[in-house]
Amino acid sequence: MAVRLLSHELSDLCLGKPALRSLSVTSTIADAIEVLKTSDENFVSVWSCNHKKAKTGSGFESAAGFGDDFDDVDDCKCVGKVCMVDVICYLCKDENLVSPSLALKKPVSVLLPKIPGLVIHVEPSCSLLEAIDLILEGAQNLVIPIKTKLSSKRKQHLKPSPTVTIHKGREFCWLTQEDVIRFLLSSIGLFSPIPACSIDALGIISPEILTIEYHSPASAATGAISRALVDQTSVAVVDSEGTLIGEISPFTLACCDETVAAALKTLSSGDLMAYIDCGGPPEDLVRVVSARLKERNLNGMLDHFTMSMTCGGFSSASSSSDEESMTTPVSPLPRSGRISKTTSYSARMVRRSEAIVCHPKSSLIAVMIQAIAHRVNYVWVIEDDCSLVGIVTFSDMLKVFREHLESMA
Structure with a gap:
């Protein structure tokens, strides 16, 4: 029974998850602060995108990168995440305390930790068991493409929000350790008697x-x-x-x-x-x-x-x-x-x-x-x-x- 639970696809855990708010890797730290202060989430995703379009005919290309007459050759990847703690620790450096206004003009990329694998792209078909293995290997956020009503509207060439990721016609959410733990807790009886054991x-x-x-x-x-x-x-x-x-x-x-x-x-x-x-x-x-x-x-x-x-x-x-x-x-x-x-x-x-x-x-x-x-x-x-x-x-x-x-x- 527990094995069957862990064979669930990650798409099952993505139901109801909001699309990620995001920033370009070239955005400034000040931009990141503005997004964080208006977000319900503590983190904002940071993306590196090489947008290119190969025209195959005449047609309309929307601001979100959609267009029936264009072939998508974008290379978009979530390269990390930042939160206010990154900004605070960055400003604590002596040179930044002297001139915080100058420090906040630096690209948000300077805040990204130099540790690979903290944020990983996975497909919705990835199993929960595979996700747990990735987390145990060091992943903190699993980035997953999702389909939302908002995505469909934007395919009709509506102007997108500047802080919601739409890449290659897709929006994304991410799953965290907390999401996985919540999902396991919903079927905790399948792991009996482990849950009743003391942590010691x-x-x-x-x-x-x-x-x-x-x-x-x-x-x-x-x-x-x-x-x-x-x-x-x-x-x-x-x-x-x-x-x-x-x-x-x-x-x-x-x-x-x-x-x-x-x-x-x-x-x-x-x-x-x-x-x-x-x-x-x-x-x-x-x-x-x-x-x-x-x-x-x-x-x-x-x-x-x-x-x-x-x-x-x-x-x-x-x-x-x-x-x-x-x-x-x-x-x-x-x-x-x-x-x-x-x-x-x-x-x-x-x-x-x-x-x-x-x-x-x-x-x-x-x-x-x-x-x-x-x-x-x-x-x-x-x-x-x-x-x-x-x-x-x-x-x-x-x-x-x-x-x-x-x-x-």
Whole structure:
């Protein structure tokens, strides 16, 4: 039965998926920011397209590249994806903090990770089992052509949206680890008794975690944040004894705007958590960031930051000369009890820096549901005293299901 489930084609998982919004690889970082701020998704796909048309007769060629009298010889490929975290980490570089306006004019291609295979094109007929194998080999997004009513309308030469991909007469969606896990969860009974086993017994708790101490400069975590984005995990914020306090999550940062780079560069890790928490940055921390940018002569970022905060209602951000803002103390270390195991939020709708946690004896299905409910690809594993044990990821879960199938063969 489970083998039959995994023989499903990926087209079954694409039902209802929206067409990708996309950018050309030659678009600027500023273009990417504009698309990300108006999108319901945290990521935007980046495409490299060599559009060529060989005319076979007289006729109309639409802006989308359709035309009955033209032969398609396009070479279009999704070469990666970017999110606001890529922009934030990019702006944290010293040369970009000096002149962010200049940095944002660079092509979006500079943000793409130099890791091959993160985004892969597959056909709709690809099986779920093949998709899982691709994910376990490192793929994060599987790009799949789809048919939509929108595509049909555009074939009638309607002007396309500039951020929806239509290549060779086709639109595309992509599938993620979360999509696959959700699909498996819908038929989880077929894998019995595996889902009821504890994550400890299954051996899927990874001790390889990224951490930073609560009072350490947040800038020290920039590299770890970039790595966590690629690994689809997070950076744990701990106290001096290794107790989990919270996290600096790419999933949370992706819901912010690019000016968080200023906070990442000037605040402590603990204060950064408060800065990116739901409800917007506290006004006292806005003043601290503004003052420290001025102190370090980062006038380009200061101007960009002040303008953004003023538009967002924090007009006091411009008061960077206020001596009080220079000496605003960091927020006190919160008690480990602040971690809530019942907190539920959508990573796109609400921003939180509280970590999603489970225990070593938690069942696999419980952890799956927890991660899906919170729209994250991982769950931290802690002991009763909140000491950090490790992390469980969607990839770890998929390995369990894949090994279970192999044992049945």
